[in-house]
Amino acid sequence: MLTVIVDYESGNLHSAEKAFQRMAIETDAGQVLVSSRPEYVARADRIVLPGDGAFPACWKELHDHRGIFEAMDEAVNQNGKPFFGICVGMQMLADISHEYTDTAGFGWISGEVEHISPTDKTLKVPHMGWNDLVIDRPHPVLDGIKTGDHAYFVHSYHFRAAKPENLLAHCDYGGDITAIVGKDNIIGAQFHPEKSQSAGLKMIANFLNWAP
Amino acid sequence: MLKTRIIPCLDVADGRVVKGVNFVDLVDAGDPVQSARAYDAAGADELCFLDIKATVENRGTMFDLATRTAEQCFMPLTIGGGVRTPDDVRDLLLAGADKVSFNSAAVADPDVVARSADRFGSQCIVVAIDAKTVSPGKWEIFTHGGRKATGIDAIEFARLMVKKGAGEILLTSMDRDGTKQGFNLPLTRAISDAVPVPVIASGGVGTLDHLVEGVTKGHASAVLAASIFHFGEFTIGEAKQHMANAGIPMRLS
DSSP: OEEEEEEESOOHHHHHHHHHHHHHHHOOOOEEEEEEHHHHHHOOOOEEOOOOSHHHHHHHHHHHHHTHHHHIIIIIIIIIEEEEEEEEEHHTTSSSSSSSOOEOOSSOOOOOOOOOOSSSTTTOSEEEEEEOOOOOOOOGTTTTTTOOOOOEEEEEEEEESSGGGEEEEESSSSSEEEEEEETTTEESSSSSSGGGGHHHHHHHHHHTTTOO | OOEEEEEEEEEEEEEEEEEEEEEEEEEEEHHHHHHHHHHHHOOOOOOEEEEOOOOOGHHHHHHHHHHHHHHOOOEEEEEEESSSSSSHHHHHHTTTEEEEOHOOOOOHHHHHHHHHHHHGGGEEEEEEEEEEEETTTEEEEETTTEEEEEEEEHHHHHHHHHHHHHHHHEETTTTTTTTOOOOHHHHHHHHHHHOOEEEEESOOOOSHHHHHHHHHTTSEEEEEEEHHHHHTSSSSHHHHHHHHTEEEEOOOO
């Protein structure tokens, strides 16, 4: 089994790499590779798309790595490979993002990426730190993760899913903030599982052993 | 609900943890990676390494520390000290840092913050502001470990840093650092209320009530402390419970 973490020069892959490698060893889930090469993405049994920074910049970097989006698209949408988007990698699943300018997303999970605007104006944006999850729908990747478990968030925009059935978990920050979305073989987390200690590592282990 | 963060800070020189009282009289307080693991296990919300020597010759030591820490601790790690260019940010992120903190370089050239934030995102750019009271209700930026006055107003500078793309402000009161008399609360509140991004209060923690005040009176989003944790006066768990008892939302599990 080969899990490829897609490297398109967006932020820090080191902690994601170490966390996935550690859980792959612990659960005997095969090899974890960080790569920017479409041929590795095409061969992957599982794909992880991280992403830090602004949506338009991430989108541009991803499309500057020729062939990598097409390889992901084919693996996920034709061959049904499990896909895990993290932070901006999760937001890119949406139809469109309104960060700075309107940028089209993959459109794999219907929704829009909008600025966080807490009803309580004393709340700071970015939403940065540990927040407790509210699990909305059971999912194999959330096995063992329960409402009240904490995850580490750093973001100013969030995914507003168009269909309630795609919303798997949220948290509260002056209103609901989408934490996890999912559809078929695709899952995405707004928070950083690789920095979320035990709950995050559990989610990573579940993904590495998920057979949708 | 978002929880208030407790961040133990490890001052590092030559690969070892130290903590200076007013930045002199350094005392060796142990191995950074071992300390990081202990804090991870104890439930610290983030970790911060500050390279207080930060010479070109010992940069490699910091990269190695970041890498070894990131391999063992799955929690956010901020590294600061001697960060001057966007390439320094890149090197530290690649080594294993999650956030990188600018200090003197941001005072000398505020645009370095903008260039770094554009390239790597605001979420990983922290600006550490060292401020001293110059008259009641007025604070100025000091650099070089608090030795060099700049004449720059701390509130204006904090606003400028956020405009340039800082995602977080690490605010140290140089009047209080190492004194154990508590945070400079008027300063902390003035900066916290002036900027839309989270402010980490630092400098002067001696009791658990000081941590509480930093949030309730200083309006900080996170509190940073070193010696009260390093020397075992209080555990992270005790600090969190104390803050929770005071009505502050904390991550206790």
